[in-house]
Amino acid sequence: MKPMKEQTKITQWGNSKAVRIPDNVVEQLNLKNDDELSVTIENGAIVLTPLAKKPTNIHELFDGWIDDGVRDAEVDWGAPMGNEFRE
Template sequence: MSNSSLKITKWGNSQGIRLPMAVMELLSLKTGDELQMTVENNSITLTPNKKRRMSIAERFANYEGPTQQEEIWSDEVVGKEVF
């Protein structure tokens, strides 16, 4: 995406900038999402503060517990089931 100019505007007692919809869509941002701001060498960098959703494989990649599976099935009534 090319560079674009943003204008600082007054918002109540604060100031703010508006992000173009193209940027919001490109970064999959929505209203209410948080951004991390870094100021360095006279530059401002905004980074989405989103935690990426991990896949099942990633979640269990370092799991070292038991892996034995067994199917548990019972036709016994345990509540107020109606058949």
């Protein structure tokens, strides 16, 4: 990631303040609209950090997964200890 220095300013937005993030910063970080960021203060600086996106469905959960074809054998959990189902 190449270092960059940009300028922006604080503006009023409803009852809050807002800062615009330049497009080239958004693109370099691969951010999208509605991505969530954490806001922290470190050494007198405002630090915005993208939060990891949580999957909302099974397709997102396994997006990019490649099946390696490896299958484990059945696990032996030992003898029944209570009212487990028996065949």
